[in-house]
Amino acid sequence: MNTLYNEDLRNHNASWIDNITNDQIEVNDWLVPQINKHNILFAGTGNSSLAIQTHNTANLIDGFTIIRSEYDLGVKLGIPNYRVYYVDKYSDELLGLPNQYDFIVDINLSSYAKDIECFARMMNNYLALLKPQGKIVSHTNGLSYVCQSVRCISYYST
Numbered sequence: 001m002n003t004l005y006n007e008d009l010r011n012h013n014a015s016w017i018d019n020i021t022n023d024q025i026e027v028n029d030w031l032v033p034q035i036n037k038h039n040i041l042f043a044g045t046g047n048s049s050l051a052i053q054t055h056n057t058a059n060l061i062d063g064f065t066i067i068r069s070e071y072d073l074g075v076k077l078g079i080p081n082y083r084v085y086y087v088d089k090y091s092d093e094l095l096g097l098p099n100q101y102d103f104i105v106d107i108n109l110s111s112y113a114k115d116i117e118c119f120a121r122m123m124n125n126y127l128a129l130l131k132p133q134g135k136i137v138s139h140t141n142g143l144s145y146v147c148q149s150v151r152c153i154s155y156y157s158t
């Protein structure tokens with residue numbers, strides 16, 4: 001894996017494995033009843049909540065994370081139609097995922113992007129992985145960060 005992502009996060013103790021975030025709960029509550037044989041890509045697997053709640057109704061769930069303990073937990077669950085990948089969403093490695101998706105779920109869509117170029121690279125990756133009618137699902141809280149970057153502000157002001 002290359003090193004575009006934040007090394008501090010990679011080694012984070014990932015408290016959200018024990019306590020799923022409120023944003024993920026809200027998105028899951030909205031999305032889970034809609035799942036019917038869909039392909040789901042779950043960005044930032046945490047405690048794999050979305051896979052646990054959809055594996056009976058989804059066609060497949062692929063998830064990815066850059067936190068080893070999240071990856072290990074996802075593998076350990078042994079859900080037959082759920083696969084977890086250790087991959088950086090800002091890298092082209094994401095394009096190596098083996099499926100096209102009806103839903104790409106990323107509650108932290110902009111939270112960890114260090115600049116607008118990173119964010120754009122990730123969005124291009126997501127668009128390449130979406131089926132034609134596919135949807136990217138996020139949470140408003142996870143969309144609030146992208147313009148905090150100085151480079152992003154100057155990007156929008158030029």
Ligand SMILES: C[S@@+](CC[C@H](N)C(=O)[O-])C[C@H]1O[C@@H](n2cnc3c(N)ncnc32)[C@H](O)[C@@H]1O
Nearest residue numbers: 005020021024044045046065066067088089112
């Ligand atoms: C706050 S946790 C949220 C976990 C889970 N979605 C939840 O809400 O319970 C942030 C997640 O973003 C993922 N993440 C952050 N930067 C990433 C990157 N560059 N590539 C892939 N995943 C990333 C982490 O691996 C982690 O799973």
